Amino acid sequence: MDNISLVLQSLISGISIGCVYGLIGIGFCVIYNASGIVNFAQGAFVMIGGMATSVLMTDFQLPYAAAAIGAIIIAGIVGAAVERLVVRPLWNRNVAIFVMILATLAAQIVIERMAYILVGDQPKTLPPVSDLPPMMLGGVAVNIQSLWILASSLIIIAALNVFFKTSRTGKAMRAVSINAEAAVLQGIPVSRMLTLAFVISAMLGAIAGILLTPTQYTAFNVGVPFAISGFIAAIIGGFGRPLGAFIGGIALGVIQSMAILELGAGFKNVAALSLLLLFLFFRPSGLLGSTR
Amino acid sequence: MSAILEVKNATRSFGGLVAVNDVSFSVPSRGVTAVIGPNGAGKTTLFNVIAGTISANGGTILLNGEDVTDFKPEAKAAKGLVRTFQLVKLFQDLTAAENVKVGFHLKTHGGLFAALFQPAWARAAERNSEKTAADLLDLVGLSKVAQTSASILPYGQQRLLEIARALACQPSILLLDEPAAGLNAEESERLARAIRRIAADGTAVLLIEHDMKLVMDIADDVVVLDYGRKIAHGTPDAVRNDPAVLAAYLG
Amino acid sequence: DDVFKVGISAGLTGYAATVDRAWSDGVQTAVDTLNAKGGIMGRKLEVVVEDNRSNPQEAVTVYRKMVSSDEVNLFASGCVSAGNAAAAPMVAKAEIPMILCSILPKDAAWAFTTLPPAGFEIEKRFEYLRDKTDIRKVGVLHDPTPYALLQKDVAQKVAATYGIEVVSVEAYKQDDADLSVQLSKMQAAGAGAVMKIGLGGTTLTAAKNLKQLGSPMLLLTSLEDLAVFKPVAEVLGDKFFFVASPSQVYEVYPDGGLKTAIGEFLEPWRAKFGDRDPNWASRGWDSIMLAAKAIEAGQSFEGSAIRDNLEKITGFQGTTGSYDMSAEKHQGISTNPFVVAQIIEGKVRIAQ
Amino acid sequence: MNPAATSSSLPEVAQPVLDVRSLSASYGHVEALRSVDISVGRGELVAVLGPNGAGKSTLLRAIMGLIPNHGEVLFQGNALTRRKPGAAATKGVVLVPEGRGIFGPMTVLENLELGAYSVGRDKKEVERRLTSVFGLFPRLKERFKQTAGSMSGGEQQMVAVGRAMMADPKVLLLDEPSLGLAPRVTGEILDTLGALSQSGLPVILVEQKAPLALQLACRAYLLSLGRIVATINPREVKSHDELAQYYFA
Amino acid sequence: MQTTRLPLATAAVWAVSAAIVGYALIFGGYAATIISFALIYAVFVSGLNVFMGLTAQVSFGQSAFAAIGGYSSAVLTTTYAWPPLAGMSAGLVFSLLAAWAIGFPTLRLKGHYLAMATLAIGLITYEIAVEWESVTQGYLGISGIPPLGIGPFEAVSDRQILVVLSVVVLVIAFAVKRIQHSRLGRSFAAVAGSEEAAATLGINVARTKLVSFLLAAGLASISGSLFVHVVGYVSPEVFGLHMVILAFSMVYIGGLGTVAGPLIGALIVSILPEVFRGMKDSQDLAYGIALILILIYAPKGIAGVAGAFDARRAA
Numbered sequence A: 001m002d003n004i005s006l007v008l009q010s011l012i013s014g015i016s017i018g019c020v021y022g023l024i025g026i027g028f029c030v031i032y033n034a035s036g037i038v039n040f041a042q043g044a045f046v047m048i049g050g051m052a053t054s055v056l057m058t059d060f061q062l063p064y065a066a067a068a069i070g071a072i073i074i075a076g077i078v079g080a081a082v083e084r085l086v087v088r089p090l091w092n093r094n095v096a097i098f099v100m101i102l103a104t105l106a107a108q109i110v111i112e113r114m115a116y117i118l119v120g121d122q123p124k125t126l127p128p129v130s131d132l133p134p135m136m137l138g139g140v141a142v143n144i145q146s147l148w149i150l151a152s153s154l155i156i157i158a159a160l161n162v163f164f165k166t167s168r169t170g171k172a173m174r175a176v177s178i179n180a181e182a183a184v185l186q187g188i189p190v191s192r193m194l195t196l197a198f199v200i201s202a203m204l205g206a207i208a209g210i211l212l213t214p215t216q217y218t219a220f221n222v223g224v225p226f227a228i229s230g231f232i233a234a235i236i237g238g239f240g241r242p243l244g245a246f247i248g249g250i251a252l253g254v255i256q257s258m259a260i261l262e263l264g265a266g267f268k269n270v271a272a273l274s275l276l277l278l279f280l281f282f283r284p285s286g287l288l289g290s291t292r
Numbered sequence B: 001m002s003a004i005l006e007v008k009n010a011t012r013s014f015g016g017l018v019a020v021n022d023v024s025f026s027v028p029s030r031g032v033t034a035v036i037g038p039n040g041a042g043k044t045t046l047f048n049v050i051a052g053t054i055s056a057n058g059g060t061i062l063l064n065g066e067d068v069t070d071f072k073p074e075a076k077a078a079k080g081l082v083r084t085f086q087l088v089k090l091f092q093d094l095t096a097a098e099n100v101k102v103g104f105h106l107k108t109h110g111g112l113f114a115a116l117f118q119p120a121w122a123r124a125a126e127r128n129s130e131k132t133a134a135d136l137l138d139l140v141g142l143s144k145v146a147q148t149s150a151s152i153l154p155y156g157q158q159r160l161l162e163i164a165r166a167l168a169c170q171p172s173i174l175l176l177d178e179p180a181a182g183l184n185a186e187e188s189e190r191l192a193r194a195i196r197r198i199a200a201d202g203t204a205v206l207l208i209e210h211d212m213k214l215v216m217d218i219a220d221d222v223v224v225l226d227y228g229r230k231i232a233h234g235t236p237d238a239v240r241n242d243p244a245v246l247a248a249y250l251g
Numbered sequence C: 001d002d003v004f005k006v007g008i009s010a011g012l013t014g015y016a017a018t019v020d021r022a023w024s025d026g027v028q029t030a031v032d033t034l035n036a037k038g039g040i041m042g043r044k045l046e047v048v049v050e051d052n053r054s055n056p057q058e059a060v061t062v063y064r065k066m067v068s069s070d071e072v073n074l075f076a077s078g079c080v081s082a083g084n085a086a087a088a089p090m091v092a093k094a095e096i097p098m099i100l101c102s103i104l105p106k107d108a109a110w111a112f113t114t115l116p117p118a119g120f121e122i123e124k125r126f127e128y129l130r131d132k133t134d135i136r137k138v139g140v141l142h143d144p145t146p147y148a149l150l151q152k153d154v155a156q157k158v159a160a161t162y163g164i165e166v167v168s169v170e171a172y173k174q175d176d177a178d179l180s181v182q183l184s185k186m187q188a189a190g191a192g193a194v195m196k197i198g199l200g201g202t203t204l205t206a207a208k209n210l211k212q213l214g215s216p217m218l219l220l221t222s223l224e225d226l227a228v229f230k231p232v233a234e235v236l237g238d239k240f241f242f243v244a245s246p247s248q249v250y251e252v253y254p255d256g257g258l259k260t261a262i263g264e265f266l267e268p269w270r271a272k273f274g275d276r277d278p279n280w281a282s283r284g285w286d287s288i289m290l291a292a293k294a295i296e297a298g299q300s301f302e303g304s305a306i307r308d309n310l311e312k313i314t315g316f317q318g319t320t321g322s323y324d325m326s327a328e329k330h331q332g333i334s335t336n337p338f339v340v341a342q343i344i345e346g347k348v349r350i351a352q
Numbered sequence D: 001m002n003p004a005a006t007s008s009s010l011p012e013v014a015q016p017v018l019d020v021r022s023l024s025a026s027y028g029h030v031e032a033l034r035s036v037d038i039s040v041g042r043g044e045l046v047a048v049l050g051p052n053g054a055g056k057s058t059l060l061r062a063i064m065g066l067i068p069n070h071g072e073v074l075f076q077g078n079a080l081t082r083r084k085p086g087a088a089a090t091k092g093v094v095l096v097p098e099g100r101g102i103f104g105p106m107t108v109l110e111n112l113e114l115g116a117y118s119v120g121r122d123k124k125e126v127e128r129r130l131t132s133v134f135g136l137f138p139r140l141k142e143r144f145k146q147t148a149g150s151m152s153g154g155e156q157q158m159v160a161v162g163r164a165m166m167a168d169p170k171v172l173l174l175d176e177p178s179l180g181l182a183p184r185v186t187g188e189i190l191d192t193l194g195a196l197s198q199s200g201l202p203v204i205l206v207e208q209k210a211p212l213a214l215q216l217a218c219r220a221y222l223l224s225l226g227r228i229v230a231t232i233n234p235r236e237v238k239s240h241d242e243l244a245q246y247y248f249a
Numbered sequence E: 001m002q003t004t005r006l007p008l009a010t011a012a013v014w015a016v017s018a019a020i021v022g023y024a025l026i027f028g029g030y031a032a033t034i035i036s037f038a039l040i041y042a043v044f045v046s047g048l049n050v051f052m053g054l055t056a057q058v059s060f061g062q063s064a065f066a067a068i069g070g071y072s073s074a075v076l077t078t079t080y081a082w083p084p085l086a087g088m089s090a091g092l093v094f095s096l097l098a099a100w101a102i103g104f105p106t107l108r109l110k111g112h113y114l115a116m117a118t119l120a121i122g123l124i125t126y127e128i129a130v131e132w133e134s135v136t137q138g139y140l141g142i143s144g145i146p147p148l149g150i151g152p153f154e155a156v157s158d159r160q161i162l163v164v165l166s167v168v169v170l171v172i173a174f175a176v177k178r179i180q181h182s183r184l185g186r187s188f189a190a191v192a193g194s195e196e197a198a199a200t201l202g203i204n205v206a207r208t209k210l211v212s213f214l215l216a217a218g219l220a221s222i223s224g225s226l227f228v229h230v231v232g233y234v235s236p237e238v239f240g241l242h243m244v245i246l247a248f249s250m251v252y253i254g255g256l257g258t259v260a261g262p263l264i265g266a267l268i269v270s271i272l273p274e275v276f277r278g279m280k281d282s283q284d285l286a287y288g289i290a291l292i293l294i295l296i297y298a299p300k301g302i303a304g305v306a307g308a309f310d311a312r313r314a315a
């Protein structure tokens, strides 16, 4: 492999993993757009996606597609539970935004530990959606699973855009996040919107988990690192913007892989985070500007 | 009488919309000047430009003859220019009295050292603030709620509190954005008296107001804006009978 | 009457979880076995386990708890080097011997380890490459934990003696989601094999990444739980090798003293834990057997007596090798017991 | 309560659409509303007047179920479930809140569309209502794409009132709708409210500009320290002074 | 006299805290370890409380300054044989310099962006502690750090350490109380209430935030130093995300913006896991649930609830 193809290969790797970060970041955007809440349990939904699919396939012998759908449904139910049991009581008490963040972190711990008790600590993985060798472009390998992730992300972004910009429910959700009391006054069923938001974003998280697990592994404790990467992606993009989160994710992935290439892996996070800082200093509301 | 504030060719646009369009006028160092005009005429934008809350696209602002166009709000405050907001911006978690005490920031000094060791001068300054705050609350009729948290004051009292807080800065010019909004007739009457007192004590007052009775009662000078432009400037009586003003605003 | 208390500060959660859970189950198995025989010198043993979350601050807390509330007589602590190092001075002050599966703390007067020298895992892999393949260039991929760093240093130092060149050394972190760039770099540097040093699911990630890159490199990983290796083998097949300890390849291991010692451990272990990986657990077992030996040798449960007699142990046949301790040497294993193994069609076997 | 302060010749309340009976509410231990009775019927516009802090806003918020309260709120004879915020709104009781409560980052058009949330997906109906609101506030039509939060104070008030009109309310509650509006616009809004109530819509108007409100109202409640201290017939109020008398009674 | 009524509930919060510390003092041992850690955290959380509670900013990155303080102490006392107090002071200076340099650009950010930027600073510092092996010895950590002390006097026993830490925490609480009711404290509150309004009253918002940030960083740094001297050991994990989450729980459970909050919060959050220790694998589960329940039922924190109760009694 010559030098140029090494750079290209690393670039491709960065984009692939970046798509994953972006997909996770999108989940953050949905809840934020619908409630103004930053949900740090988002990583748990990602974990559930991969984990539940794997368990349903191996322990319950379900076919891949059925297991995946099952996992998405499970994640949706857990999302609804988090909203009902953790978020709603705090929401009704009108707590400060960071209390909410802390509570979602606690929810993340609870889900993580339950997963641990239910399925143990061994890493698990999933087969790729289509088990094909990587596509070779010159000396550069592009793996097929990343194409699946890319395509799904784009579809999800487009769908969310349409949903939030044009649908009645989507607009109502945005209204709830901006001023919940005023939303109540318009007859918008705020609590149903909240639940819906958590269900949707839990399902998106699960989809991310299902798509990314074939490229690596999943375990009960992968949630937090994924949540941090997804959060960074969402911030780079301008909080609340699915497309921004996706671009932000790719930017993060590429920066990391270039840092590994040039500086060594030890500095990958330092480089990525420093660039994030610089970026925030010059564009304090993200690439596409925050939704609020 | 000398002008404390001179606005020269102030302009500010948002995208294609010119919210303040080449507006010039001056505010004498004594008395009350009112800015009136229809909704969206550019009054608040003009205030924001004068106070430094937003930057101007063009024009100059002179304060006591000094060019302060590009000064930040806190720098303008240090020069004696203080404002209130159209939608009140109080420090919600503080009591009414504490809100006013924050207003003494420029007139007092002391940082971490004074806070930790409380030397005699700092304690004296604190007692003085306490007393002056009480006087100011009295002026606007809020003595009774001095120890009440600002967040639970009814709207009208919040407006009065904001004025008291601004006065604590002992400004040489005070900008009030719709101070009478949300006050009933009695209360705006009391407010009018307070403003007249403030003006009589030597503070120039520039105010935006839709309450014409108040404007006619207390303003010495009236500037009328419409679509970002100044369409009239004169005494209340002159303005009241100006056909352009009648057409645009008073109807 | 009075029980002999064995304390375990283990990372039951956090990055060392797999290893430390196994270790602590191994300790428990040994204790149960001894108790069934009436204990040590007629005195029964009892285990106190505390989770240190693989975090040194927690480790200090739980060591403290076990010293002052539980009044343990001996520590058989887990594999988190940092936590053990953090607590070592305090434990030494309390005059309690500690037998570990981590690298030894700086002040090791009271600490002994069951961990073989860091070089052993490296040497076996180099030997394999030298003898069984024509690969002469390798990349080293390691995590930043102390034991991994030691191995990495050894690899760089000894490679030449095996006629092998380390063409690339790359680090990763335990929660990294992608290792492709590191692997691409190695491949670009001409490596024919990747020597991975470190624990956890990242081995699976490395395997996936190799496959996604269509890379021909072999993957040789350090010791780890077989449960992690099985899915890796499914991805990479016969391109995947790992360092195995004798207990992991018990069935195919040549007969001898070591196999007998492992057999003694495996019997109660399998009775309780079935086919769970015995490797780290067997070290835990060893720690208790070493302690028992020292106690019996000195005929004393006194901390300082145990310590002194641990230093006198020689030729003790454990499950991972034979231990020879001395006042200067608290790391007892000195012959390399490891093999390089593979999983072919779901079965573990020694690599040919 | 001081029954003596109540005018003798109030017109009969024609079958109240919204009937509030001994409604009380408090913030923590501050009793802001003490057993208030008011009602409004078809074709009526009633005014609620009172000094700052009297509890006017609290009254409207309690009716809407935004704050915990005791007592009864009957809408068309049926009790609104008062513990559930939004129950009133979905039945067609619409409030223009103090401080406007517009959705700042959303466009003017989106704000208005959300006002018609309960209409459902009937695009035509929404269009129809939009046309009528734009007729009332041409400025909103000019600026329908602007984010509502960047509008001037008065323009925002127009958005708030316009949004309420979009709901096609069955009862309309307004908390100082004239706040920040130029005199001419205030006049227009109040005229519109008058016309709406003439055409049958029950309206409760909280207003500081008492003379303007009294011109339109068929009945005015005077609130002080959380109680109704007087119910008056505006036709009988001859002068401003007389009103002041009620205020301080 | 009406105004000087004893704030009963707040006094009760202090009494409970004192009782917990007193228990540890009397019984020593393991309780003393936990309470010592809690007190060290209380110092850290007091700083966070100044920045988040009094000034309404947010920082997920205070662990960075604890790390700077801790590592300065560790390296200077072990490699360079400085006395503990000197190491601690040097750490404080480094932390303040770092906070000053970082604060300028960072504090312009708001809300989630500020949260993210500070989180990044914390994570970067952690990574540096891991990677800069020649100085920090990476994950292995630095051991053999001398105990707290001045000249020949050293706090080595559990009780001595507890006494020293209690004094430190009390002094800090007293200082925070004084700051709260000073000109400086009011400018913090003003920035917290409305930056725009604060600016129009002549308050230099950027500077005020920076001062608050420096105070927080200074206290974080001190807590980092205290930790390494008390434990005698330091490694990067001490200052990881874990620390931030723990400190956040403490500041909210104790009561944001209150004087007693950091102490009672630190005590409760430190004791809670001990209560659940017997539950083994479910310990974290129970802890997470307990945290959620506390947040739901005491959203203003223990000291916040006490303060509200007192206000009500006085009214």
Ligand SMILES: Nc1ncnc2c1ncn2[C@@H]1O[C@H](COP(=O)(O)OP(=O)(O)OP(=O)(O)O)[C@@H](O)[C@H]1O
Residues within 6 Å of the ligand: B014, B017, B019, B037, B038, B039, B040, B041, B042, B043, B044, B045, B046, B086, D146, D150, D151, D152, D153, D154, D155, D180, D182
């Ligand atoms: N940030 C902005 N972006 C776009 N347009 C703006 C922005 N701020 C103000 N405008 C527009 O500029 C015009 C002037 O606004 P301004 O707030 O100055 O009006 P005003 O005279 O104070 O009106 P009011 O009496 O209603 O408060 C309005 O049409 C408003 O919509």
Ligand SMILES: Nc1ncnc2c1ncn2[C@@H]1O[C@H](COP(=O)(O)OP(=O)(O)OP(=O)(O)O)[C@@H](O)[C@H]1O
Residues within 6 Å of the ligand: B151, B152, B153, B154, B155, B156, B157, B182, D027, D028, D030, D032, D050, D051, D052, D053, D054, D055, D056, D057, D058, D059, D098
């Ligand atoms: N959130 C709150 N917490 C505590 N007390 C409150 C709160 N909101 C209002 N109050 C109190 O309730 C009383 C009634 O307030 P309300 O806002 O209803 O008055 P209002 O008549 O609408 O006044 P205004 O004309 O100024 O708007 C006041 O004494 C006020 O201090």
Ligand SMILES: CC(C)C[C@H](N)C(=O)O
Residues within 6 Å of the ligand: C016, C019, C079, C080, C081, C082, C101, C102, C103, C145, C146, C147, C148, C199
């Ligand atoms: C054996 C391993 C668990 C050791 C671990 N990597 C450490 O040094 O902490």
Ligand SMILES: [Mg+2]
Residues within 6 Å of the ligand: B043, B044, B045, B086, D152, D153, D154
């Ligand atoms: Mg305005």
Ligand SMILES: [Mg+2]
Residues within 6 Å of the ligand: B154, B155, D056, D057, D058, D098, D175
């Ligand atoms: Mg009101």
